[in-house]
Amino acid sequence: MSASSDKVSLAKAEVLIEALPYFQRYAGRTFVVKYGGHAMGDPEAAEDFAQDIVLLKAVGINPVVVHGGGPQIGAMLKKLGVESTFVDGLRVTDKATAEVAEMVLSGAINKELVGWIAKAGGKALGISGKDGGLVTAVKAQRTVKDPDSNIESAIDLGFVGEPAHVDTTIIDTAVNAGMIPIIAPIGAGDDGHTYNINADTMAGAIAAALGAARLFLLTDVAGVLDKQGELMTDLTPADIAGLKDDGTISGGMIPKLETCVSAVESGCEAAVVLDGRVAHAMLLEFFTARGAGTLIRKA
Numbered sequence: 605m606s607a608s609s610d611k612v613s614l615a616k617a618e619v620l621i622e623a624l625p626y627f628q629r630y631a632g633r634t635f636v637v638k639y640g641g642h643a644m645g646d647p648e649a650a651e652d653f654a655q656d657i658v659l660l661k662a663v664g665i666n667p668v669v670v671h672g673g674g675p676q677i678g679a680m681l682k683k684l685g686v687e688s689t690f691v692d693g694l695r696v697t698d699k700a701t702a703e704v705a706e707m708v709l710s711g712a713i714n715k716e717l718v719g720w721i722a723k724a725g726g727k728a729l730g731i732s733g734k735d736g737g738l739v740t741a742v743k744a745q746r747t748v749k750d751p752d753s754n755i756e757s758a759i760d761l762g763f764v765g766e767p768a769h770v771d772t773t774i775i776d777t778a779v780n781a782g783m784i785p786i787i788a789p790i791g792a793g794d795d796g797h798t799y800n801i802n803a804d805t806m807a808g809a810i811a812a813a814l815g816a817a818r819l820f821l822l823t824d825v826a827g828v829l830d831k832q833g834e835l836m837t838d839l840t841p842a843d844i845a846g847l848k849d850d851g852t853i854s855g856g857m858i859p860k861l862e863t864c865v866s867a868v869e870s871g872c873e874a875a876v877v878l879d880g881r882v883a884h885a886m887l888l889e890f891f892t893a894r895g896a897g898t899l900i901r902k903a
């Protein structure tokens with residue numbers, strides 16, 4: 605074993621020893637973990653992520669993974685010569701884009717994650733919101749404000765969906781069979797269409813339906829940063845409304861924090877935005893005194 609892998613093993617052991625007392629407290633509880641497309645970029649971090657998920661399962665916590673894949677969908681659309689635009693962090697999705705999103709999310713990425721979990725010694729069940737009627741989607745409604753006249757008008761995002769109903773039967777069945785559900789953010793509507801759902805939104809709806817102890821949103825920044833670039837460690841829904849109004853948060857951070865607010869207001873105990881590229885970020889945040897990322901809780 606090299607000196608550097610010795611160091612890695614030691615760091616892991618230290619985190620685990622500090623974490624032991626917490627494991628028992630949360631045995632039997634559910635952690636919903638959203639693994640973002642940006643966080644997935646680094647294969648070493650991905651391996652650590654899979655090991656952490658398998659470790660949670662081994663100590664009696666039920667991890668449920670919802671993954672993203674925005675950059676990977678973007679790369680595939682580029683290859684195919686299809687233009688993509690975003691409104692408030694949501695990809696405007698026509699029929700062709702919805703097909704590519706389903707192929708990349710439910711196909712390539714979902715099965716890659718299942719493979720990582722298997723390599724780390726776990727058993728994963730890779731599904732999308734369509735399977736077992738897990739998530740029924742409705743068309744997302746958004747408006748834009750004209751900066752000159754201040755008049756709001758509806759904007760058509762195409763096949764972008766919001767979870768309208770979550771039936772957790774397939775998750776419960778997988779968990780009871782000792783498996784780790786890995787969920788792609790694609791849903792079917794009652795209208796028969798396939799909907800592309802923002803992965804944060806999907807994870808939040810599932811965390812609320814399961815009454816999860818934590819919703820972890822793993823991304824590519826340390827957490828929510830203020831205008832000076834400093835990490836904000838604790839936020840309430842009221843704080844978040846202010847950050848949106850004064851422009852501190854933008855792009856993908858908007859649906860991310862909207863998700864945290866609706867999750868903590870409808871059954872999930874707390875949500876955390878943290879850097880998925882940092883080794884064992886989840887374990888550090890939840891199971892050590894050091895913490896990491898931004899914790900969102902009702903006031």
Ligand SMILES: Nc1ncnc2c1ncn2[C@@H]1O[C@H](COP(=O)(O)OP(=O)(O)O)[C@@H](O)[C@H]1O
Nearest residue numbers: 640641642823824825828829852853854856857
């Ligand atoms: N105040 C903020 N603090 C941190 N990140 C922010 C903030 N406002 C906007 N962002 C952007 O949000 C991004 C995270 O959202 P997103 O790109 O959708 O991530 P993911 O693909 O992991 O879901 C960050 O990389 C950053 O560019």
Ligand SMILES: CC(=O)N[C@@H](CCC(=O)OP(=O)(O)O)C(=O)O
Nearest residue numbers: 640641672673674694695802803
């Ligand atoms: C409607 C919408 O925007 N859907 C997202 C789904 C993937 C996603 O959310 O991935 P990340 O978490 O990696 O950003 C998209 O098409 O990019």
